[in-house]
Amino acid sequence: MDASAENVKLVRKTKEEKKLLRKQIKASHTLLKHEGINTVTQPTQHLVVANGGLGNGVCREQLLEVLAGVGTVIYLLMPPNKPYAFVTYQSSDYSQRAHALLNGQQLQCQGQGQVVTLYLSFVERVGCEQQESAALPPGLLVLEDYVSQEEEARLLQAVDWATHDNETVHKALKHRRVKHYGYEFRYDNNNVDKDKPLTTGIPPVCDPVLQRCLKDGHIEVLPDQLTVNQYESGQGIPPHIDTHSAFEDTILSLSLGAKTVMDFRHPDGRSVAVVLPERSLLVMKGESRFLWTHGITPRKFDMVPAYESEGPVAVTSDPSNLTLSRRGTRTSFTFRRVRRAPCDCSYPTVCDSQCPPAPPVPSAPSLPQDDGDASRLEEQFVHQVYEEIASHFSSTRHSPWPRVRDFLLALPAGALVADVGCGNGKYLGINQEVMSVGCDRSSSLVQICGERGLQAFVSDALEVPLRGDTCDACISIAVIHHFSTQERRLAAVKELVRLLKPGGRALIYVWAMEQEYNKQKSKYLKDSKDKENMQPATDEGEHPVKQSPPPNSGVTTNASTDGAPRLSVHTNRTAFNSQDLLVPWHLKGGEKDTCKRAGSPSADAAPTPAGAPVFHRYYHVFQKGELEALCSLVEDVEIRTSYHDQGNWCVILEKLLK
Template sequence: MNINHKGGLKLNKIEKKFLRKQSKARHVLLKHEGIQAVSYPTQSLVVANGGLGNGVSRKQLLLALEKCGPMEALLMPPNKPYAFAIYKTIEESKKAYAILNGKEIIDDLGQKIILYLNFVEKAQWKRMRLQALPPGLLVVEEIISSEDEKMLLESVNWTGNTGDQNFQKSLKHRRVKHFGYEFHYENNTVDKDKPLPGGLPDICNSILEKWLKEGYIKHKPDQLTINQYEPGHGIPAHIDTHSAFEDEIISLSLGAEIVMDFKHPEGVTVQVMLPRRSLLVMTGESRYLWTHGITPRKFDTVQASEQFKGGIITSDIGDLTLSKRGIRTSFTFRKVRRMPCNCSYSSVCDRQRKATPPSLPESSKEAWQLEQEHVHRVYDLIARHFSSTRHSPWPRIVEFLKALPSGSIVADIGCGNGKYLGINKELYMIGCDRSQNLVDICRERQFQALVCDALSVPFRSESFDACISIAVIHHFSTAERRVAALQELARLLRPGGQALIYVWAMEQEYKNQKSKYLKGSKTSQEDKEEINRINSATTTAGLLVNQTPDLGSEDQASSVPTTNNIQEGECTSRKVPSSELPVHTNRTSFHSQDVLVPWHFKGNPSKDKDVEPFGLAGSPDPSPVFHRYYHVFCDGELEASCQAVGDVSVLQSYYDQGNWCVVLQKV
């Protein structure tokens, strides 16, 4: 009797746990996908956890669902963790609801997945717009025979025991061999004056001659890179360097099929299936403008139709399934460029746009240390003085905030003293900043704000209607960290939500616009006396000051006089002792993208609770100088960084008083 009683309690706990998880699944689908469950039986069920996005194939799910009765349709949206099961009668759907709710199935990786079913009035999903292949892209199926494929694969010696072992590399996620010229990954180019001995393998030469004769390619390549990919590995989205290679890039897929992602700068993404033994030819726009890459994963979403072999993966959710990846070997052929690139895509052309030298840090740890010393620490120390120079909001940022619908939830990532948090009283705004002292100022002004890092914002994904990031991303010291900050903004936005981003511009004069930063270079006699006093004081300390507290971009204090005792246009190359970065001279054009910008603290720091009481050692001037790190963006660089972010499109880009600005939309 007691055993039965205990057994009954145990069963009751299991039922309660199941009901909680089923309710949670229903809530998540409603909140994030807009799928409304109903409390009464219908022919249609939404199956949570039973989707392509979490490793369940069409065949696998059908096997479980069809045991409950004949079905009209199984709809599996691409990359989503749910599916819609539509039965022929309500009785059959009720049976599936009773039998399959809480049922465990095993996915193709051997992991257990529990299904949670709810009734819906009708299946609904966000249809993806069908795209055409990127212009200039060609996929040729069965370009070689299975015998030639076997011969090519066997010709690659991965043991490293032959004379060409110096040309083989093991990268983090793949093995690589180079022929003709070695490809240098540190700068994505080749040394045109150092060809590798032996040229291309003889077996490749005969195949290339055949493709030339048949018209699939127009030029015979002289460089070959062979990559071997294990299942689950990929390659980041990229554009082959314009200045290194000619227009035509061709890639032969051997051993296994793969889905390659092509992305346009405006956010359009096209997934292209590359079948085994197929040839991919990229020319024109697809070669020069679109990025291409392979997402690291062990399964690809593909068309289930047997007649489908290669080309675009459509959004037909009645015909999608999962394909398990195998070991794929790609032969990528290029022709080394001898003349300068003169393509029509200057925004992404390394020859036509201004060169962007790499940031100083060589690792994530070094980047964090630089930012900790020359961004985080500095803003905490100067918070009160910084806030006193930040009064007037910029018109185009105000315009963006005032245009948002009433009731919108908006995040200000890097809110500083919160000057934008109260602009539009019809919005629900919350700010965050890395500086505790700046956040304290926001709270004193009765704004909602918290301390966090812009790379890890503690808000749920897709929870904001809009975000702003004003004069923040230029403080990250590597390209990867700047892209990560953009990705974090995209994560926070709901589909259709927008983000406004401002960064400092390398170009302080652009299309007859001259920023206030340069316009403020005239000084009065009183200012010049102050300049001489400051320079005299700081020379004793061995540091170059001759700077205003800040630049004349969005994050500007234009009322502060210039303190510059050098000739107009002269560039200083002096450095802060602890850094290799140059110190920028305010009110002059930028001469480096990665710089330290001094902030000269006005007043007595010992009386300010936010500034530790130290000045320049041995200096008669007790006011300290703080150096903030900046990466100033070249024309087109911000848009290029945005291209690396998934699921966003650039709605607008513009130049505003020494800043490059974009408006992104989550797609």
């Protein structure tokens, strides 16, 4: 090789090293702002590993193998859902070697096909926020290895998914396959027809397990209904409560074939993630059966304890004992006893036997099965509704949220800000030193902005007619929860990011399923004589509501006769029990809004006047961590902060420099 070629190679290497250095500086700068992690230049025993976290698909075993390859690791801390980890080496010599050899190393996440690049920086000490471990819901038991491998094989073999007969009921739902034995659970009325048992009862192969449950005291009488659900990797079931009027207290559920994590949530916002190991038995009684929702988040990997512990397996926030577990095909056998009398439990707010029926919705829609369904649903139950209620809606929108105001006031003079889904434009004039422009799908709301001298135009949030890389900031306040599929919600976030300049930031607010969180209540839960303050923080005026009757074991909504889930109407001033719902809006005075402009639900709890028009808007309320998970799917962004603000989940994103 001649001298000129050698020089070219040297120059190229120098450029690559400088590029790597810039990335390291950027990562350090990001971590400095992200949850107060301070990096240092002098070598220590401790390093923070950017991109090497559970939040971006790196499991503990894989990262530990890489880190231990250069020296003895004392501690490895992986905070829940975060894209970084902390490592402590036995000596600073080892940490310096890791800093020199592993910076810029690429790592392929196991089973995900995703490649991440590790960036290491020194820190003075290792640490991360650790929340207290939540106790299991009262009445909940998880019994590991309740059936043997031989029993598991016999049970799975007894379910013939290929045969469709009249003796059992076989349904292929969107997110799983289902078979019913003994009695069919009917998704059109969230109940069972108690006078029409199926020809085939619970298969005899289940008898040894049920007799064992009877002997062990988990049940007092044998069940007479069985629902078998089969989940492929990535499938799940929304949060729900098994219908009170359909089944008695105790519910048993076997997990066969693979383990999973089931999320339990209390109406006050408390949540517990519980590992259900393969061949384990889940027992739900009392409060855990009647009051707490349970569901399985659709994903291919679960965050689980890395090391076995004694007692029930609840996922804790201990960063020294967390890893990722790939899901397999799981089949659940859920046994229940059909109820023959109305439920008289101690939880009337979620009991369909004790609650009044939900207000009817003519032609209640099904959950969308494709993008066309989603567009039609949103047109009828979002766009048309806002056109009808626009002026009433605007009359309730006066006071800006403090943290949104703070975000806008912190922007530099001359910045360009886009408010995507601006409504009546109440945020467009907050900071007089920036250039603000708004857009909204409702032409009536945009007209109100024009009457106020504000700059706004009609546009869908999925396709904003502004050039990309032009905005210093974007805000999306109470908009994305109106999109009815995960794909459309993701597209809305991507559109915000497209508008931003590199280094620009976006603030996103969506309704939270957890209306109480860390002792913080949304305003609708507080007593007040001020109607404005009585309205919840979620959409700056609406009443968060819950499903009535409560959701069932199959889906969190009603369903059509073919098993397709239907949306349910919710009632005011009670906790959410499902994520996809229709929220009623009552116009004042009993007459239609003649200006066809958007309005608000009644701010107080008074009965709806006779003849008052009622409109229903579609919402997808977000669970804890769901908004961050959605945003993490967008390339070239960093979540600067996330928080719960009186009934909303909120994030601030920054578009990264390229």
